[in-house]
Amino acid sequence: MAGMNEKDYYAILGVSKDATAKEIQKAFQQKARKLHPDVNKEPDAEERFKEVSEAYAVLSDEQKRARYDAMRSGNPYAAYSGAPRQSPYAGSSSGFYTSGFGGFPFGGVWSSQRTRGRGGQAFNPEEGADIMVDVDLSPEEVRSGARKAVKYRRYEPCDHCHGSGSVSSEHAHTCPSCGGTGAMDVDMSFLFGAGVFQMVCPECGGSGKVINDPCPQCAGSGRNQVISEAVVEFPAGSHDGTLVRIKGLGNAGTNGAAAGDLVGRARVAAERLGDRARQGFRMVGFALPFIILGIVVPSFRLLALVSLIPLVMGVMAAGQEALSHRSLTWWKRGATHVVNGFANAVFYAILLGWLSSCMMYPRMMPFGYW
Structure with missing residues (x-):
């Protein structure tokens, strides 16, 4: 999903950047009533409702809004005023989480990288996807076997951070927006009696962890896209559709996770049904x-x-x-x-x-x- 600084939450709610808390709540109430899935049956109503709820979850909380404004302005220290502030929603039934991070709104370098649109601040290790390449073989190569060189585009581990996504930190930190739960709660008790609505945290993408100092080369993802070469060896007796798997030569995983495989698929025109x-x-x-x-x-x-x-x-x-x-x-x-x-x-x-x-x-x- 798109990161917090990649969306204009003020535009989504239709309020100005200096809107008061009451104006933000009123704008959310009006839009939520129109877009609630129980009322609006348009195909994109649910997605728009979640987007409006996400904007309200951030802008209605003092600390989250300050960090969001800091990211958008390009000044990672704009929301820092010395001692950490306690959210006015802490301990309330709304379920909003406080930063617990103290000080820097998004961890210095991480915030400035985000502001430049490079993203990658969320720590979310995911195994890399397999890559399939089609390789043309002649009938003679099918009978005797063949070694074929292929070029393909893939993600490989970043050389600068060695795939971790972080410049100096060895471990990711707890997300300050969701407190490590990976979810944010929106108090909607005033709307349709719905109570608390839970949504995926837009800052960490649901992982509950973030990187304070993302690598400037890979923007914190731990991988970069390159053009690679490999040799795929098809054994004798292969046929159209035969698959040859090469371990670990697919896309690299994010934040140090395992890489996928390269899969070569034989294409034999004489055996292929049109x-x-x-x-x-x-x-x-x-x-x-x-x-x-x-x-x-x-x-x-x-x-x-x-x-x-x-x-x-x-x-x-x-x-x-x-x-x-x-x-x-x-x-x-x-x-x-x-x-x-x-x-x-x-x-x-x-x-x-x-x-x-x-x-x-x-x-x-x-x-x-x-």
């Missing part, structure tokens, strides 16, 4: 049960004759591609689609046969005579 051929094989399979039904049940011979049309069309569609594909794997995949089409049509063929027998012998109907 959309037209795939549809053709399915049409052949779908027509066969009705043709068989017409042979078994004389009253359905007309249906069998009509089913010859999709059968011929399917044969023509698959045949055009078959002229240039003589791979056994290609034919096996075509047969799989024939079976799938056949299985889909069997149900309808059995249903028609049963209805036909019921019309001929009404006593067989489960509800008596027609």
